[in-house]
Amino acid sequence: GAVVSQHPSRVICKSGTSVKIECRSLDFQATTMFWYRQFPKKSLMLMATSNEGSKATYEQGVEKDKFLINHASLTLSTLTVTSAHPEDSSFYICSCEGSGNTIYFGEGSWLTVV
Amino acid sequence: QQPVQSPQAVILREGEDAVINCSSSKALYSVHWYRQKHGEAPVFLMILLKGGEQKGHEKISASFNEKKQQSSLYLTASQLSYSGTYFCGTERPGNTGKLIFGQGTTLQVKP
DSSP states (O other), X not given: OOSEEEEOSEEEEOTTOOEEEEEEESSSOOSEEEEEEEOTTSOEEEEEEEXXXXXXXXXXXXXXXXXXXXXXXXXXXXXXXXSOOGGXXXXXXXXXXXXXGOEEEOOOEEEEEO | OOOEEEOSEEEEETTOOEXXXXXXXXXXXXXXXXXXXXXXXXXXXXXXXXTTOEEEETTEEEEEETTTTEEEEEEOSOOXXXXXEEEEEEEOTTOTTOOEEOOOEEEEXXX
């Protein structure tokens, strides 16, 4: 079964509203989680590193005030897309590192902003 | 820096072989390979950790040349189910868990 759960799997929101996506590690604790974004027919691009108990580290070009990341516990990281616009419509996916260097991905979340 | 994958796209007939390459300009700790089908999350294929390491999974295998900072994915006797987009994800020393993905290679297997 899944070891990383992501929710919701699909969400449609209105332009200007905010959307929260959750990423949970089910069988292990993750002090670090990673958030990626994938536009259609493009690669997965790392957005940020989510650190439990401290601020997230954002990749160059990713607006930290627009993509709020909270990692309040060892099993949960959330990504909030604030004031969403149609260009934010994308596939968002999280990952965490488990034992043995294995990286587990969530199922991904499809965001459509209308 | 994003690793470079080649080729960008491959079309095969069932039963044919293919090689997908992944090359980085930076030193690597590991290389991960994923396959993604349209509309789905990427599926993990394998991870290569050591230079010169080779791994196999049924008819899919891979090698990692740490010195050359390259990895190759070998698909033998391809099946229709192999169709999809293949991504390599590279981990750098000191940044484990953080994957930087190549641009992807689209593989289409035809009957």
